[in-house]
Amino acid sequence: xxxxxxxxxILIVGTGGQGQITLLQIxxxxxLSEGYDIKTSELHGLSQRGGSVEVHIRFGKKIFSPLIPQxxxxxxxxxxxQECLKACYYANPKTNFLINKHIVPIxxxxxxxxxxxxxxxxxxxxxxxxxxxxxxxxxxLGTSVVAGVYLISLxxxxxxxxxxxxxxxxxxxxxxxxxxxxLNLKTFNLASNSEAVK
Amino acid sequence: MEEILLNKSGGxxxxxxxxxxxxxxxxxxxxxxxxxxxxxxSEIGDTFFKIAKKVGVYFEYSTNEKVALEAxxxxxxxxxxxxxxxxxxxxxxxxxxxxPLTYTGTKGPMVIVVADDPSCYSSAQSEENSRGLVLxxxxxxxxxxxxxxxxxxxxxxxxxxxxxxxxxxxxxxTRVAHQKMPVKLGKITFPGNxxxxxxxxxxxxxxxxxxxxxMKKELLTKxxxxxxxxxxxxxxxxxxxxxxxxxxxTSGISYLYVREALxxxxxxxxxxxxxxxxxxxxxxxxxxxKGLKKVLIVEELEPYLExxxxxxxxxxxxxxxxxxxxxxxxxxxxxxxxxxxxxxKFTNAKYSILNTKYQIPFPKRFPQLCLGCPYWLVISAxxxxxxxxxxxxxxxxxxxxxxxxxxxxxxxxxxxxxSSVGIAHGIKKATxxxxxxxxxxxxxxxxxxxxxxxxxxxxxxPLIIILENRTTAMTGHQPHPGAPVIPNGIKIEEIVRACGVxxxxxxDPINQKEFIATIKEFLNKKETSVIIVQRPxxxxxK
Numbered sequence: 001x002x003x004x005x006x007x008x009x010i011l012i013v014g015t016g017g018q019g020q021i022t023l024l025q026i027x028x029x030x031x032l033s034e035g036y037d038i039k040t041s042e043l044h045g046l047s048q049r050g051g052s053v054e055v056h057i058r059f060g061k062k063i064f065s066p067l068i069p070q071x072x073x074x075x076x077x078x079x080x081x082q083e084c085l086k087a088c089y090y091a092n093p094k095t096n097f098l099i100n101k102h103i104v105p106i107x108x109x110x111x112x113x114x115x116x117x118x119x120x121x122x123x124x125x126x127x128x129x130x131x132x133x134x135x136x137x138x139x140x141l142g143t144s145v146v147a148g149v150y151l152i153s154l155x156x157x158x159x160x161x162x163x164x165x166x167x168x169x170x171x172x173x174x175x176x177x178x179x180x181x182x183l184n185l186k187t188f189n190l191a192s193n194s195e196a197v198k
Numbered sequence: 199m200e201e202i203l204l205n206k207s208g209g210x211x212x213x214x215x216x217x218x219x220x221x222x223x224x225x226x227x228x229x230x231x232x233x234x235x236x237x238x239x240s241e242i243g244d245t246f247f248k249i250a251k252k253v254g255v256y257f258e259y260s261t262n263e264k265v266a267l268e269a270x271x272x273x274x275x276x277x278x279x280x281x282x283x284x285x286x287x288x289x290x291x292x293x294x295x296x297x298p299l300t301y302t303g304t305k306g307p308m309v310i311v312v313a314d315d316p317s318c319y320s321s322a323q324s325e326e327n328s329r330g331l332v333l334x335x336x337x338x339x340x341x342x343x344x345x346x347x348x349x350x351x352x353x354x355x356x357x358x359x360x361x362x363x364x365x366x367x368x369x370x371x372t373r374v375a376h377q378k379m380p381v382k383l384g385k386i387t388f389p390g391n392x393x394x395x396x397x398x399x400x401x402x403x404x405x406x407x408x409x410x411x412x413m414k415k416e417l418l419t420k421x422x423x424x425x426x427x428x429x430x431x432x433x434x435x436x437x438x439x440x441x442x443x444x445x446x447x448t449s450g451i452s453y454l455y456v457r458e459a460l461x462x463x464x465x466x467x468x469x470x471x472x473x474x475x476x477x478x479x480x481x482x483x484x485x486x487x488k489g490l491k492k493v494l495i496v497e498e499l500e501p502y503l504e505x506x507x508x509x510x511x512x513x514x515x516x517x518x519x520x521x522x523x524x525x526x527x528x529x530x531x532x533x534x535x536x537x538x539x540x541x542x543k544f545t546n547a548k549y550s551i552l553n554t555k556y557q558i559p560f561p562k563r564f565p566q567l568c569l570g571c572p573y574w575l576v577i578s579a580x581x582x583x584x585x586x587x588x589x590x591x592x593x594x595x596x597x598x599x600x601x602x603x604x605x606x607x608x609x610x611x612x613x614x615x616x617s618s619v620g621i622a623h624g625i626k627k628a629t630x631x632x633x634x635x636x637x638x639x640x641x642x643x644x645x646x647x648x649x650x651x652x653x654x655x656x657x658x659x660p661l662i663i664i665l666e667n668r669t670t671a672m673t674g675h676q677p678h679p680g681a682p683v684i685p686n687g688i689k690i691e692e693i694v695r696a697c698g699v700x701x702x703x704x705x706d707p708i709n710q711k712e713f714i715a716t717i718k719e720f721l722n723k724k725e726t727s728v729i730i731v732q733r734p735x736x737x738x739x740k
Contacts, residue, residue, distance in 0.1 A: 028212050029212060039344070040378040044376060049600070050568070051564055052563045065457075066379075067533055068534075069462065069551075070553065088558040092553050107605075108604060
């Protein structure tokens with residue numbers, strides 16, 4: 001948390017359909033329960049059809065803009081690796097990158113090698129945490145759809161985000177529909193046992 | 199119970215700008231809501247669609263924005279509290295009905311929500327600024343900055359409409375409509391299903407000359423009175439003070455970026471934040487600029503406020519330097535860093551963005567047709583049926599505008615809803631070249647039918663392919679007249695036949711052989727031909 005500005009900026013990037021808006025709802029409900037002011041921004045409509053999708057979540061004492069200013073993201077959660085390059089617009093040397101080790105190919109483009117992506121990201125920030133979230137969730141829970149929930153849970157357990165895991169747990173219960181709740185709570189518990197970030 | 203209906207006065211819940219417009223309308227006691235879906239306004243209709251029955255509000259997805267507005271006019275003339283919502287282009291569609299509405303005025307209070315989309319995130323045809331049409335139609339207009347204001351301004355708009363008997367517009371933009379924050383709730387009274395009553399009053403409702411000119415005078419008088427209201431309204435306020443003779447005037451989302459920028463630059467400058475765009479509180483603006491040497495106008499898109507301030511400065515402070523588009527771009531949405539940079543230049547403050555030294559290239563990812571989308575079958579059939587170089591392809595608004603992307607490349611022009619057919623007719627008449635034009639089912643109902651009739655009536659022979667996927671897919675799968683919630687919608691095939699089209703075939707595109715043969719056959723016909731491609735969007739529930 002930026003002490004002087006008293007606010008925390010989270011950017012979540014990925015491709016359409018990776019559940020960014022659900023993650024936004026969970027994180028903002030968590031921040032509200034901890035007494036923060038919140039502003040968020042999301043896009044709907046055509047951009048969701050497999051295009052790049054980024055959502056902004058800002059919380060703190062008093063927040064005005066729903067958009068994170070350039071270079072001021074505290075945490076960037078990348079649900080897809082290539083999209084993290086685009087997110088560098090919002091990063092600075094102190095930004096933490098929490099990245100799902102997962103690539104969604106772009107039609108007619110060659111897939112960027114993982115190493116090239118990471119080397120480029122390292123030019124901006126050294127704080128890069130590459131997590132095989134999709135793989136872990138697939139292996140332990142039978143589906144990778146909860147990779148985003150795994151990453152935000154991890155960010156709370158590993159203090160990459162100034163909100164308590166217990167608040168996050170309650171927010172998941174509040175936001176996720178009954179039908180999928182058990183899966184999501186299991187994901188939360190799975191993240192609590194992770195050794196991925198120390 | 200949906201959270202948006204939580205009746206806990208003073209409680210706070212996180213809501214989207216569009217949802218707080220719904221909440222504000224409910225708190226104001228709305229009875230009648232109509233809309234045509236369009237991003238970034240869609241969630242207003244979609245939320246009412248979910249809750250209308252529960253709360254005793256009449257709601258409809260209308261065929262297009264013009265009939266949505268007309269439905270609202272009828273309800274207002276019958277005394278009901280009415281809300282009509284649309285995106286910016288919808289305002290163009292309903293403009294013909296909006297002009298006379300400000301002349302007649304309303305009976306039941308009426309609020310029209312219009313959502314602009316700077317940067318065209320979900321808008322293909324232009325970066326339209328509805329403010330120009332506000333001035334042309336004389337519709338009083340409020341511009342909220344955040345979801346709390348969306349709710350408060352919607353309630354206020356109903357009050358203004360009730361008091362002055364005129365429709366009131368709420369103009370939002372994408373970053374207001376799709377912004378979330380904790381919003382303080384008021385009370386909902388749930389008026390229940392209210393039945394209106396139309397009381398004959400030709401003097402009020404009939405715009406026939408010479409009465410229409412009297413009505414115009416009455417409208418202008420009304421606007422003068424609303425201007426007095428605007429002068430006193432707390433939605434136009436000044437915050438911040440300074441000893442320096444410089445200030446900022448702003449409104450809508452730009453206000454939030456200004457506050458962000460002032461904090462970033464550690465500046466304290468007076469800011470005049472305008473809730474009213476029309477009519478402007480001119481005296482308040484004059485008071486604000488009186489003692490200043492220069493003022494920065496922070497607004498997205500065209501410089502409407504800037505021109506007004508320049509005009510007012512001639513009366514109040516002719517030496518005032520008015521700075522606006524000189525520092526603030528006219529194309530694309532604003533962002534906090536753009537406003538901060540402009541403000542730094544304006545005040546000679548030092549500001550550098552932390553990360554401009556990194557130039558990280560990234561691959562661009564464009565929206566795609568979904569895997570399994572029936573339109574892929576259309577693309578493959580066309581590519582097999584015709585010589586792509588010799589045929590012109592007409593496009594318009596819907597998922598099928600992605601036909602313009604590589605590697606599909608089946609789009610030689612693109613304009614507004616329903617236009618692909620009208621333009622195809624013109625090209626045919628002008629050139630005689632072969633042309634295939636696409637129109638979606640919701641688009642066909644929206645504005646395609648008059649164009650089809652014109653094509654038949656004035657005798658040209660494009661091949662029109664109607665893509666019937668049984669939903670309004672791109673904006674979030676809303677129902678339309680051919681695919682309403684209750685089955686047995688209006689049949690497109692019957693409409694096309696009734697329009698006098700002889701060469702007509704409805705085909706499931708999975709039957710590629712038949713489809714390809716029909717394209718080849720119809721493309722050589724001397725009269726208008728239509729293929730209705732019938733296969734539902736993969737996302738609709740069967």
